[in-house]
Amino acid sequence: MNLNISLSEFVEFMAALSLFFAILQTASHRLDFAIKTYTAQSIALSITMFLSVFYYFDYELILSAVLTLLIKGILIPFVMKKITDKIVEDENVKPFINFTYSVLICIFIVIFSFYITSNTFYRSTDNGTMQKVLAIGLSIIFVGIFLMLARKKALIQIIGFLTLENGIILGATSTVKGLPLIVEIGVFFDVFVGAIMAGILIFHIKDTLESIDTSKLSDLKE
């Protein structure tokens, strides 16, 4: 038996690893575990982008990969960690949909996104890698949306939003060989600033309303 692993298989594997970490986020019981998993997911994503440079021969992607690693792999988790340390007393994630069902729904999401992308590409050109990575990107997007829907605490919802961003970048890398670099840098800075502002907002919400449980926002309704 042979151990030849072709480059495309490795790219798919890294993308799937990123998806796995996203699914692991939905099953995390504590906030800091979710942040660590998000870090791992971003690192896997940046490795995917780095490898796909050799696949697509587009050297701009190296810069995107490094940027993803720096901002999403190091800076944003650092900021999130600081926020968590300051304001959160109860570390537990409160779910709307319990964890077992969440993972099951994520499995259905994965299969659904593979179904959606199944006839979109003419397969024999590149052994189906592009289709698979696009499907994985789409699943990460939906998992991010699901995370925002199914959890009560605002921090987890921010992490869901960041996962959504990750999925969009992965989808973009697979199909159009990455967004133009200017656009990507812009998006990155927006996301970074957004995360910091969300953190500040959460701090203020916690100060005024004494809780960051977004389901309590419905108390404001008359």
Next chain:
Amino acid sequence: MFFYKKVSKDLWKFLEVGFSLLYIGIFLGCIALFIKGDNYIIHLNTTIKYITYSFYVDRLSLFFIGIVAFNGAINSIYTLDYIEEENYDKKILMTMLKNIFILSMILVLLTANVFTFLLFWEVMSILSFFLVLWDFKKEENYKASLIYIVMTHIGTAFILLSFVGFYINTNSLSFDHWQNLSLNTFWITWIFLFSVLGFGMKAGIIGLHNWLPKAHPVAPSFVSALMSGLMIKMPVYMFIRYWFYFIKQYPASFGLLILTIGTITMLFGILNASVQNRLKAMLAYSSMENIGIIYVGIGLAMVFKSLNIEYLYALALGASLFHILNHSLFKSLLFMSAGSLMARAHTQEIAKLGGAIKYAPKLGTITLVGMLSLVALPPFNGFISEWLLYQSLLLSLKVKGYYLWIVSPLSASFLALTGGIAMLSAVKYFGLTFLGNPRKDIKHKEDIKTMSLISMGILALSCLLVGVLPVFVLDVINNLIPVPIHVNGIFEIKTPENFGSIAPFFIGILMVFMLLISIYLNKYISKHSIYYKTWACGQEDVPLSAQYSPEGFSQPIKKITSKLYKDGLDIFDGIYGFIAKSLLHKLQTLKYKIQPGIIHVYILYMAITLIILIWVSKIYG
């Protein structure tokens, strides 16, 4: 005078024996006709023009009639003991109702036109309603049978609508003019929708299953055995007729839909079965699960037929037909054993039972055989049909270019999950009822009598035989499907493309060997054993109710799948109850508006009707 009284007291026994001989005769006749292999059709005209009785015999109906006759005969033998143990009054009425019920099922399988079908279907439904309602003084029975009869009739209405679809396209009411039709999309969708709703309501698929877990626990046990083992297969027979004999070409998405419905039914059924605390309620939900498994097979076969892949269509349909046979065998066995236990303990609640294997070891062993078949463990029969179904699910992934690869592996994983939860329910049922110590004291602690032993023993033995030598049943089924499932000698079953093979005979031999070794070794070990109390952390006199309870046993699974149950009710009961209540409320307010007590309004209605009649007669006059 004395002779007359003695005879009329035991007349029901003579009737039962007579009917069981009739069923054995029918069974042997089926075998003879099956071997011969011709199709017969009989028309009996009556004086009214559109009413003809037509009967049609071909191999598929002979297969089902054979199952019904075999189970009917064994049920009659069992009833000889059961009616005496439960001491029902009006025994002759019960006997006659039950036997006409079985005969009506056989006649449903023979029908060949719409009128005959509806007649015997209605007879079957009404007789089963009377039998379920036997103990009408209890309110629970009354409510359950009411829901049952209403849902059956709604189902019959849907079936009628699907017959309308056929009639419009072929202008005939006779089934033999309906063979191999090609219809346009609108009519095919119409027939599909109404056949799924109509036959599904009788079979008990998800959303339409509400009557099943209510009617089965309250009926007398031999009636539940007949209903679960045989009656819910009648709509499956008609469904197979529709989609494999009547209609030739249909989109593959229909099959996928049936596959999905089957998977969801299966999961829902077994999850609910694991949290039931009454014996027959758990068995009723387990019937729902098995119907789901049968529908998974039928859905797969429909997909393959529409894609014209004959060998896989044969494998999936063969798996379903085998499972129909197996389910009727072990489910009848389990309901009968539950009935015997209930006749002794006078309660269904597992929380009041326990330790039955000590005073009824034969009943315990037979129930253990039934439970092992239910959970599809080798070497019993459930394993063979589930193996065939898994193989068809695996092979379906070789069909490229269609969306089956999305649904099949999930379906197979959920089939494995239901197998696991079925094991949980079986351990709970058998372990808490038969093992341990009795939780409340039971008066009639005696083992089962001869007739029960013979009937249940024959079923248990046939479960084992079909499991170890399935090739005989497969030879029968191979005549019903286009491409035979490959059987190597009498030992081995092979699936197409040599994908998988099992030889259940050898596994069975090894297991019998293992049982014998265990019995022998035990005699040796037990000679040198000490007997002592069970360890209870050093406490003395632990009360017997401190053993594990049924709610406690299913508490982990209940907590994990928490949203599906609400205070012991199914979620569908909640949904339908809510819809029914709000609809009823609106209709009641409407009623008060149309029918106020004011007499002037009623006179106004009469006047308006008269005016309209005169006007209409002027226009058409």
Next chain:
Amino acid sequence: MGNIFIGILQIVIFIALAPAIKGFIHKIKLNLRGQKGPSILQPYKDLIKLFRKEPVISKDVSFISKIAPIVVLLATIISASFIPIFSPNTLLSFTGDVIAFMYVLGLSTFFIALYGLDQGSSFGGLGSAREMTIASLAEPTLMMIMFTFSLEYGTSNISEIFVKAHSHSFNVPIAYVFSLLALFFVSMAENAKIPFDNPETHLELTMVHEAMILEASGKYLAIFELSSYMKLLLFISIASNIFLPFLYSSNMLLNILFYIIKVIIFSIPIALVELSVAKFRFFRIPDLLMISFALATLGFVLYYA
């Protein structure tokens, strides 16, 4: 005839090796904790000691308690005779289907759960309820893994899978990492390892497998212990023979050596995971099992889609 001899030899080596692997895992765990630990051959000595003792049987039992231990042992041996250890000629290779394998293992789980309930104590019921829940939630993962490698090799017969995996023209897809991780999780769940179960303590808070066999003593306990050692080796063998198809030669003695090396390689992660996490609270176990199902699905989808 030679094939039957090889088949019997495989089973004999399997049964002989099983307690040693358990002893090996235990020794690694204790060494990494800083203790010296008993020797690797200690489980053999335990089994011999238990076989010599007479069992104490509870007064509440029925015949189930007397046949269940041996049924469990022999069901495990029958499933072991499906798995090729160093040669594809196993005793039941002509009927060795992956699904039959799973269901025969299910037979052993069923009877051990019945044994737990037969004792008439609340410990047994507790253990049976928990064990059946864990086993049923682990089933879909196992089925998905079986699906993945059945499709990969085009057959569901285990011996033929073994032959094809070890042939020289076969490329290991990297999606196997996911299936291997899923199999790892399921093995930990089915074999009563931390984080699913802690068989070293006998507290009702932590035990699942031990609760069912709490009343067993003497020869019956020896039979139960041997079956659990064999079940662990069974899962490790599947992982090593199907997922790590390296190190294969046509010389039989060399194959036995390679098999032992592969089993040792796979035991080390088990020991490491057991050391690094604590036993999870029972209601976190379904989440873990669902994650393993997600891993198995990912492995399948990556390979197949």
